[in-house]
Amino acid sequence: NYVSPLLNNFAFCQAVEKLLEVEIPERAKYIRVIAAEISRITDHMTCCAAMGMEVGGFTPFLYMIEGRDYLYDLVERLSGARVTVNYARIGGVAHDLPEGFAEDCLATLDKAFKLVDDGDKMLTHNRIFIDRMNGVGKVSAADAIDYGITGPFLRSTGIDYDVRKAHPYDVYERMDFDIPVGDNGDCYDRWLVRLEEMRQSRRILEQALKQIPPGTVLLDNPHFALPEKDQVYTRIEGLMNHFKLVIEGARVNPGEVYSFSEGGNGELGFYIVSDGSGHPYKMRVRSPCFAMMQALDDILLPGAMLSDVVPIFGSINMIGGECDR
Numbered sequence: 001n002y003v004s005p006l007l008n009n010f011a012f013c014q015a016v017e018k019l020l021e022v023e024i025p026e027r028a029k030y031i032r033v034i035a036a037e038i039s040r041i042t043d044h045m046t047c048c049a050a051m052g053m054e055v056g057g058f059t060p061f062l063y064m065i066e067g068r069d070y071l072y073d074l075v076e077r078l079s080g081a082r083v084t085v086n087y088a089r090i091g092g093v094a095h096d097l098p099e100g101f102a103e104d105c106l107a108t109l110d111k112a113f114k115l116v117d118d119g120d121k122m123l124t125h126n127r128i129f130i131d132r133m134n135g136v137g138k139v140s141a142a143d144a145i146d147y148g149i150t151g152p153f154l155r156s157t158g159i160d161y162d163v164r165k166a167h168p169y170d171v172y173e174r175m176d177f178d179i180p181v182g183d184n185g186d187c188y189d190r191w192l193v194r195l196e197e198m199r200q201s202r203r204i205l206e207q208a209l210k211q212i213p214p215g216t217v218l219l220d221n222p223h224f225a226l227p228e229k230d231q232v233y234t235r236i237e238g239l240m241n242h243f244k245l246v247i248e249g250a251r252v253n254p255g256e257v258y259s260f261s262e263g264g265n266g267e268l269g270f271y272i273v274s275d276g277s278g279h280p281y282k283m284r285v286r287s288p289c290f291a292m293m294q295a296l297d298d299i300l301l302p303g304a305m306l307s308d309v310v311p312i313f314g315s316i317n318m319i320g321g322e323c324d325r
Contacts, residue, residue, distance in 0.1 A: 001287075001322040002083055002263040004043035006035045006075065009088035014169065015092050015259035015270035016224075019252050024219060028092035029170040030212040034105070034168075035078060035087065037201040037208070042068045042075070043264030044152070044194040044201075045116065047317040050192055052123050054314040055132040060119040067115035070108050077101065089226060089315040090250055091219035102209045109202055120195055133188035137300050140185060147299070148291035152193045153316065157185035163262035174211065175204045201217035209267025224250035249278020264319055265289045289324045 001008055009033050017024060024032075026236040049064035072082045077098050079087035087094050123129045139149070141157040154161055160179040179198035182189025219225050222241045231238030252274040260269035266288030275281040293316065300312050 001043065001264055001289075001319045003046045003269075003319055004039035005083060005085050006039040006079075006087060007043075007263045007268065008033075009023065009085060009259070010036055011259070011261045011263065011268045012270055013088045013090050014261060015257055015272050016250070016252060018259045019255055019257040019272060019274055020090070020224060022091065022221070023220060024092045025216045026171075026213050027215040028097075028217045030208050031093050031097060031217060031296065032088075032176070033172065033208045034097075034172050034205060034212070035093075036073070037204045038071050038105070039114070040201045040262075040264055041198050043317075044110075044198045045071070047314070048116075048119060048191065048194055048198075050317075051187070051311065052129070052315045054310045055129060057126075059124055060122045063122075064119045065116045067112035070112045072102075074105055074108055077104070089218055091221060091225040092217045094218070094226075095241045097212075101211075105205065105209060109205065110133065111277075113199075113202065116195070116198055124192070124195070130188065132307075132311050133191060133315075134186060135184070136182055136187045136304065136308050137190075137315060138186045139295065139299060143295070143299050144185065147295040149266070149295060150291070151263070151288050152190055152197060153292055154266065155179065156182035156189035156193045159182060163260060163267055163321055167260070169261055171208070171211075175207050175313050177201075177203050187311050190315040224252070251276065251278050260286065263288055265292070265322065289316060289318050290323050292316045293318055293323055 006272055045064045045068040049061040049068070052064070053061035075085060076082050078101075079085040079094070139153075139157055141159050142159045144154050144159070147233040150161065158181050160181050162179045163169075177200045180193050180200065184194050224245070226245055227238040227241050231237075232242045254274050254276045256271070256273045258269060258271045260267050262268070266287055267286065269286030271286065272280050273282040296313070296316070301309065304312065
């Protein structure tokens, strides 16, 4: 999912760490939560912006995409990139938060959520938007479960399943946040759920930035953790370790593991089989919107108007890179 790539990066590293049976530093857990929730907001902002535009609301699209851009500035400060990020590391994260990041993050959230609120005001009670969304693309809770649908889509049917609550990882069990759910499982509920999830992510961010402890952000283990750049440039040991990890890969004990987390579109899982070499013998990604797309022909589109195809498809939030097989 290239709209919220940090979530994917962390999910993969989490799977490898589970196979290694290692615990990452406390500060790294908090940083992952912070970066993940920033990414979740950018994911939902993109979807909500597109949902508005796809039924004729071009102005709210521009507002929300501008807000997303503010948050991508934070991602860029963290990783050096906006979309194709490389911040996650097996054993933690690449480096600590930049100086003044907490204050900048809170200020950026203020700016971004003014635009979210504007989009909310323009669309949520707009007669045309309601007519195009309400009662369209309805899915029952039973059907959603049968098709393996997760994330905001599932929660719009009234089921409060969220991996962060049901199977907490990192430090989510220390965060106070709610799981918004819908009543009808239609496009309008999927809009409302994502809007509220952005606000809940903001709550998590404010708590994490307040609670984050000092300490290291990467395990000191040369078998799988990349050394700091200054060691690579100035010490032969660091250079050799970097070379071997990049060329040969991190050697993980033989075995298999399934690890999952809450991605922008739902449950994001990685199934990895290790044969002891530096590369997975097998890896299977359980991408959330692939399951949703399976339901499109069977239960979402039959009986709908031709004009309903666009809002239904937009509410799924199909991301090509996530769905492609």
